[in-house]
Amino acid sequence: xxxSKKMTAAAAGSSMVxxxxxxxxxxxxxxxxxxxxxxxxxxxxxxxxxxxxETLLRLLEEDRPGLHGYMPNxxxxxxxxxxxxxxxxxxxxxxxxxxxxxxVIMTVGAAGALNITLKAILDPGDEVITPKPYFMEYNFxxxxxxxxxxxxxxxxxxxxxxxxxxxxxxxxxxxxLINSPHNPTGVVYQGEELAxxxxxxxxxxxKNGRIIYLLSDEPYRKLVYGGAFVPSVFPAYPYSVIxxxxxxxxxxxxxxxxxxxxxxxxxxxxxLFEAMVMANRILGFVSAPSLAQLAVGELQGVxxxxxxxxxxxxxxxxGLQKIGYELTVPGGAFxxxxxxxxxxxxxxxxxxxxxxxxxxxxxxxxxxxxxRICYCTPIQAIGKSMAGFAxxxxxxxxx
Amino acid sequence: xxxSKKMTAAAAGSSMVxxxxxxxxxxxxxxxxxxxxxxxxxxxxxxxxxxxxETLLRLLEEDRPGLHGYMPNxxxxxxxxxxxxxxxxxxxxxxxxxxxxxxVIMTVGAAGALNITLKAILDPGDEVITPKPYFMEYNFxxxxxxxxxxxxxxxxxxxxxxxxxxxxxxxxxxxxLINSPHNPTGVVYQGEELAxxxxxxxxxxxKNGRIIYLLSDEPYRKLVYGGAFVPSVFPAYPYSVIxxxxxxxxxxxxxxxxxxxxxxxxxxxxxLFEAMVMANRILGFVSAPSLAQLAVGELQGVxxxxxxxxxxxxxxxxGLQKIGYELTVPGGAFxxxxxxxxxxxxxxxxxxxxxxxxxxxxxxxxxxxxxRICYCTPIQAIGKSMAGFAxxxxxxxxx
Numbered sequence: 001x002x003x004s005k006k007m008t009a010a011a012a013g014s015s016m017v018x019x020x021x022x023x024x025x026x027x028x029x030x031x032x033x034x035x036x037x038x039x040x041x042x043x044x045x046x047x048x049x050x051x052x053x054e055t056l057l058r059l060l061e062e063d064r065p066g067l068h069g070y071m072p073n074x075x076x077x078x079x080x081x082x083x084x085x086x087x088x089x090x091x092x093x094x095x096x097x098x099x100x101x102x103x104v105i106m107t108v109g110a111a112g113a114l115n116i117t118l119k120a121i122l123d124p125g126d127e128v129i130t131p132k133p134y135f136m137e138y139n140f141x142x143x144x145x146x147x148x149x150x151x152x153x154x155x156x157x158x159x160x161x162x163x164x165x166x167x168x169x170x171x172x173x174x175x176x177l178i179n180s181p182h183n184p185t186g187v188v189y190q191g192e193e194l195a196x197x198x199x200x201x202x203x204x205x206x207k208n209g210r211i212i213y214l215l216s217d218e219p220y221r222k223l224v225y226g227g228a229f230v231p232s233v234f235p236a237y238p239y240s241v242i243x244x245x246x247x248x249x250x251x252x253x254x255x256x257x258x259x260x261x262x263x264x265x266x267x268x269x270x271x272l273f274e275a276m277v278m279a280n281r282i283l284g285f286v287s288a289p290s291l292a293q294l295a296v297g298e299l300q301g302v303x304x305x306x307x308x309x310x311x312x313x314x315x316x317x318x319g320l321q322k323i324g325y326e327l328t329v330p331g332g333a334f335x336x337x338x339x340x341x342x343x344x345x346x347x348x349x350x351x352x353x354x355x356x357x358x359x360x361x362x363x364x365x366x367x368x369x370x371x372r373i374c375y376c377t378p379i380q381a382i383g384k385s386m387a388g389f390a391x392x393x394x395x396x397x398x399x
Numbered sequence: 400x401x402x403s404k405k406m407t408a409a410a411a412g413s414s415m416v417x418x419x420x421x422x423x424x425x426x427x428x429x430x431x432x433x434x435x436x437x438x439x440x441x442x443x444x445x446x447x448x449x450x451x452x453e454t455l456l457r458l459l460e461e462d463r464p465g466l467h468g469y470m471p472n473x474x475x476x477x478x479x480x481x482x483x484x485x486x487x488x489x490x491x492x493x494x495x496x497x498x499x500x501x502x503v504i505m506t507v508g509a510a511g512a513l514n515i516t517l518k519a520i521l522d523p524g525d526e527v528i529t530p531k532p533y534f535m536e537y538n539f540x541x542x543x544x545x546x547x548x549x550x551x552x553x554x555x556x557x558x559x560x561x562x563x564x565x566x567x568x569x570x571x572x573x574x575x576l577i578n579s580p581h582n583p584t585g586v587v588y589q590g591e592e593l594a595x596x597x598x599x600x601x602x603x604x605x606k607n608g609r610i611i612y613l614l615s616d617e618p619y620r621k622l623v624y625g626g627a628f629v630p631s632v633f634p635a636y637p638y639s640v641i642x643x644x645x646x647x648x649x650x651x652x653x654x655x656x657x658x659x660x661x662x663x664x665x666x667x668x669x670x671l672f673e674a675m676v677m678a679n680r681i682l683g684f685v686s687a688p689s690l691a692q693l694a695v696g697e698l699q700g701v702x703x704x705x706x707x708x709x710x711x712x713x714x715x716x717x718g719l720q721k722i723g724y725e726l727t728v729p730g731g732a733f734x735x736x737x738x739x740x741x742x743x744x745x746x747x748x749x750x751x752x753x754x755x756x757x758x759x760x761x762x763x764x765x766x767x768x769x770x771r772i773c774y775c776t777p778i779q780a781i782g783k784s785m786a787g788f789a790x791x792x793x794x795x796x797x798x
Binding site for chain 2: 041044067069109113114121122137145256268282
């Protein structure tokens with residue numbers, strides 16, 4: 001073979017998603033993009049906050065030396081300080097220590113943040129537990145460093161099932177990876193369940209004689225509805241690291257800008273931090289892009305109009321429930337994860353496709369019997385799509 | 400341990416460079432930045448071409464939909480087409496096929512390009528041969544995918560030593576990784592030596608029953624002196640891939656923008672290309688930054704004023720030779736790699752440090768008995784540094 005065994009296997013496993021993407025592109029070419037309801041991809045369509053453009057223009061006009069130059073692998077110190085100050089305000093309330101620049105590494109998106117963290121901690125054979133359903137890329141992220149993703153069942157309404165996680169812990173467990181607000185369900189984990197997870201990991205680390213890290217993937221933290229607050233993992237467990245990005249909350253996923261933050265209350269976190277910075281360098285990221293770094297540094301706390309997503313969620317939830325779909329109302333992110341009215345989620349997604357509605361079968365997230373809707377689509381399209389959702393439901397249930 | 404075994408070892412191995420960097424920062428704080436001659440880091444100080452700023456401003460003002468959005472993992476198709484067209488003009492003359500968008504993947508710098516290529520081809524234990532001296536990050540890039548870097552001796556004037564490479568080939572050899580213009584020596588490989596390497600790899604691949612790829616790391620291609628042309632690897636060997644970036648030739652290393660290009664004459668290159676695109680996704684890069692991608696797409700063939708580097712090279716070469724340093728005059732890049740007047744290169748670099756001149760010992764490139772000078776420094780500093788270079792030379796040689 002001309003390519004590595006891992007990539008040969010990966011290419012085979014990922015062909016379903018690629019096939020769907022190709023079919024979607026074909027349908028749009030055939031029927032016109034405006035006649036296909038594409039709820040398949042999490043590509044934010046809400047425009048970035050106007051201040052982003054203003055900030056980028058100003059940085060370019062000022063044209064300070066080093067604007068496009070190398071900086072330390074962890075990122076510009078002044079940007080990391082601004083992120084740290086924001087984190088202290090946002091999530092520092094119950095911590096012993098404030099965040100400092102030495103808790104923050106600017107990264108190539110949240111995917112970069114997760115990969116440098118896993119590179120820093122995983123030895124071959126190490127296990128990373130994640131609750132189902134989950135973003136399938138996590139399998140690759142663990143495998144990149146010869147680790148193994150171990151899915152655990154989730155609880156009622158897709159909340160954490162502490163018992164199920166406990167049962168998956170072995171001497172090889174190196175991390176638990178969670179995501180809140182959650183892709184694909186939109187669930188937001190509450191403080192009490194995070195605290196329970198923290199207690200479990202404290203006890204299991206002690207028993208294993210080795211730290212089990214808690215990694216929290218949080219790109220949707222600011223996309224949360226009804227003024228809710230996403231509880232922080234930091235007070236729940238000292239050995240916690242978050243990976244996040246500005247991709248979703250500032251609608252700039254193409255710019256590849258995010259960060260990893262290490263809990264300031266983590267004992268002896270220096271070697272982990274240094275290893276993550278080094279991983280950022282040697283995996284080939286080197287650093288996060290400079291202009292985007294400087295811009296987001298000045299825009300801490302800025303986000304798109306979340307109300308636009310909330311309106312869409314409300315319209316979609318109401319419409320689908322009226323038809324008869326069973327679903328958990330999501331508290332954040334821009335996903336819905338209804339049950340399919342028939343057990344075979346792939347077959348049901350095909351029924352939707354016949355209505356020119358593109359979604360992703362739950363098996364793509366290790367949760368067959370569901371399907372994922374991403375409402376990164378204009379609200380008019382949501383309204384217009386409801387007739388198709390109804391027809392597919394009727395066909396599936398034989399009405 | 401709280402971090403992985405690989406990263407523990409990596410951190411230990413990299414402490415020399417970190418120590419030097421820290422010492423340099425301390426010296427600058429103590430004596431003032433203008434009194435320390437920092438020739439240690441390859442951070443381009445020549446300003447980017449003015450058209451870069453104009454292009455970025457225009458793209459922001461136009462503000463087309465998707466400016467900051469996701470695009471295919473390989474990059475914007477229109478950008479890849481522009482790069483392909485440029486490559487066809489620049490290096491297509493002796494090829495059977497023109498470059499197309501399907502030969503080009505936009506990446507997070509050349510480091511990203513090399514890593515996705517190695518991820519696509521390396522199985523555990525596979526070997527990657529590289530000529531000495533070499534950029535030490537290559538060790539990590541191979542190790543990221545459980546491969547092993549195998550250094551081979553170089554020939555006269557740091558040119559390729561085909562015999563030495565041939566002797567390192569085993570059944571585990573998966574790639575030969577070269578770099579021209581070369582860091583740290585500035586040597587430019589000529590067409591005939593590339594052709595000889597191609598013949599060797601054709602024969603060895605046949606004998607091994609498995610392709611040995613030729614990877615060429617080319618971020619300095621446009622930084623070449625006296626109107627010279629850097630011979631292309633593509634006509635020399637069909638199973639070749641280049642990794643490159645705009646970091647050096649457009650002075651924007653912080654923006655993390657480069658690309659990988661697969662030889663259009665490579666037979667059955669589809670699976671390799673697809674694997675590289677997938678590696679770009681699953682390693683966490685996802686894609687190259689969008690705004691920078693769009694900008695460089697419009698600036699094919701644009702580079703900084705290379706004459707500025709050439710003037711510095713000439714001044715530095717003349718000054719050092721007059722003192723008595725032995726060196727090979729570099730044809731490109733912005734490095735000099737003179738012999739140290741005493742065998743112990745670390746000791747000699749310390750003598751230079753006492754003169755407030757920062758350089759890197761050759762052992763940092765697997766070539767003791769030399770030291771690396773990077774002339775990314777104003778020409779005035781080069782002139783002023785010569786007295787210190789002379790004093791260190793005299794001290795070392797006991798004059």
